[in-house]
Amino acid sequence: MNACPQSLSFSRRRFLKGTGVLVVGFSLAPLTAEMLHAAAPPVDLGMATTGNLDAWLAITRDNTATVYSGKVELGTGVKTALSQIVAEELGLPLAGVEIIQGDTERTPNQGYTAGSKTIQFGGVQLRKAAATAHQALLELAAKHFSVPSSQLVSESGVIRVKDDSSRQMTFGELIGGRRFSRTVDAHAPLKNPDDYQVVGKPLPRVDIPEIAVGKFMYVQDFRVPGMLHGRVVRPPNTGAVEINATLESIDDSAARDIAGFVQVVRKGNFVGVVAQTEWAANEAAQKLVVKWNSKPGLPDQSKLYDVLANAPADEKVLTNQGDFEAAFTRAAKSLTAEYRWPFQTHTSVGPSCAVADVRNGRATVWTASQGVYQLQGALAELLGLEPDHVHVVFVEGSGCYGHNGADDVAGDAALLSQAVGKPVRVQWTRADEHGWNPKGPAMMMRLKGGLDEKGQVAAWEYLVWTPTHVTRPGAIGQAHNLLAGQLVNRITPKGPMLGGDRNATTPYRFPNQRCVTYWIHTDNSILRPSALRGLGSFANVFANESFVDELAAAAGQDAVQFRLAHLADPRGVAVINAAAKQAGWERRARSAPKLTADGVYAGRGISYLRYENLNTYVAAIAEVVVEPKTGAVRVTRVVVAHDCGLVINPDGLRNQIEGAVIQGISRTLKEELTFNNTGITSLDWATYPIITFPEIPEVEIVLLDHPHEPALGAGEPTIAAVAAALGNAVFDATGARVRTGPLTSQRVKGVLTANAGAMSKSG
């Protein structure tokens, strides 16, 4: 038992309320032993824009910096990267920085850890806090030694008077265990990136050694004394956005015979079982006979895109430049196409897990949530408690790739714990995770393009049908965005119109262009939609960059040259050129498919994007071979050129890019959730296959480092480039343009056969 809930739940905020002290300037009053232990002066937390330096970091007497980060480690290496940023500004070694993550009583509210914004925004906040702290330390030392701070040198956590080694103090001696009691100074002097010692270095991750030897604690390993185990029994219409089932009856006679059975819990349509062991909870859940009154709530999967096209939706014009209609009518050559992307799910290898202790009007919940403050509000409503009485603590889980079951399972555990009055751990099953976590929603894109006489794009129209990609539990009043809340309150999940239009607007200089989003109402989105890595950019870049490729082919131009001819942004041009150079891209118009000596088709494809049209630049080139008889696509090589401004940790960045390429291939070639009228039928890895080792290509990465540019997010951008690069490579290889994902052998073969049929008719 490594985790002690008492030490984890030590309350910085509660301490503040207890003291009621208002301190101006530097307080040198010693703190209590408890506070020294926690290295955490009392501060006001919870404000997204907290200006209080003490909310962000503290220096202990032993000269380490304790950083309070609202941004959390989801397997992307940010714990290490954020430590590097703080170590750099303070001039401490990496080992001198300890990060406390995601805790509603200890860390500031920095919003969700999502959207590739941890380094981009969270890193900047921590950098400013560290710079302010360093400035404060210099001022303290100047006062102590009675010299101007220009006479001081700060190095490795020690500040000394220039040319006088007898006069020096460590950070810990200057401030250790005391508050800074100042606000974060947005203009505190920052280190010049040219002098960086820690940032920009491929330092090894701080957490990997413990993972490798089985010492690391994931939330799945978290235990508290006296803890019971729970399972939830779910209604029909697995994964549907609207769960229409009403509970009729529960027969627990068989479950009661299980050794260790404790109790069945019912609240509204929420049904769970609690037992003394995990195994007994599994067995009891299986033996529980639950009768539901429900009707089939989902359409036939074969009608998916018709349903999307006809669903009630709100039209929102994103861009409208020039006169698309007139230019399209005048075009020398015009094309139209419809692209489609299916529902996909989070491929977290470890299903979600949480522990909750809800007793005496207070709750403590441990889970791998991406937003502890946001979950706090939703749990408070679910449990009928004051938000201040709900303490949410982040504990790392399996990789999540967005909004998986981490919040839902916390709601499950909390309701069960409240009912039995003891701590309860809920470990979701594989079928829970595949069936019930929120899904990357299906999308449909309709495009029109017109070329002028010179083969330049004169007209471009992009229409996209999508529901929101964000139904996270957001704040108080959003318990229904937790599965448990939906079952108790019978309210469907809600969300603002977000994410579906990501990268919908073309990055190219097309003179007459229109881009419109049709936001499908959440209740009509079929499966419960929310954030999956890249959100709408995955399908939007697939459609945008595939259609640009179609126009390049129609113009008889090289795909790289065609893009460069329409692109003004020099950093965009640079990534395309860098990828082309690394790949050895030969500039040519597409030629007729030819079989290689091995009897397969071979081709290459490029894709380009600027993430969210304003952040990281990515160009990806894929090389594929296609087996003519089966249509099976094998990716042999992927080259990525990547510009995310300042690079914090190049090895961590490469790891993210490699992962995005591989997950991107998996989603492009293999992943598609299946469902029937009563719910999702992809409930395990056999029915939702993902990429395996024999299918992994070589990945080559070119990093374009810009140390003086802001650091931009890098977890998501690359994955958005993958589908179009692959689709374009399949087209280059075979002449088959596959416009519906995933590009399974069956789909590719279908298009190849249709093309051959058309050829023989026209020939």
Place this chain on the structure above:
Amino acid sequence: MTRLNLKVNGKSHSVTADPQSMLLYVLRNDLALRGPRFGCGLGQCGACTVLIDGAQARSCVVPVSSAVGRSIVTLEGLGTLDHPHPLQKAFIQEQAAQCGYCMNGMIMTAAALLKRSPNPSDERIKQALASNLCGCGTHLRIVRAIKRAAREIA
């Protein structure tokens, strides 16, 4: 519930469990081990892999009763922070993790592979791991780590 004796990482343990319950649950919940991980409960993903009498086994589908009297080795039994197994060392050196949740299965499967085939090719490694799933896409680093460990052992 039955009293059972298990030999795990060279030590004998007496546990009380439903003999039909799966070995993974006993390792994690009764012996408080963190190496073997719950991933699917179906033997599909490999996160729960342990060695039983030297061979890889998916402990989520091995009834605990069938493991009695056999030698079980988990990730903890391979090595420690101070004395890591060459595979553990190589995974750290190659930074072969993103979330790291699948790493147990990768290392334990590779440990069994390297016993059978001390100097495997990339293709052999990929085939040996074909039924071990990684959601983060760390595959390339995992293959590099296994090759590095093979070189060190040889």
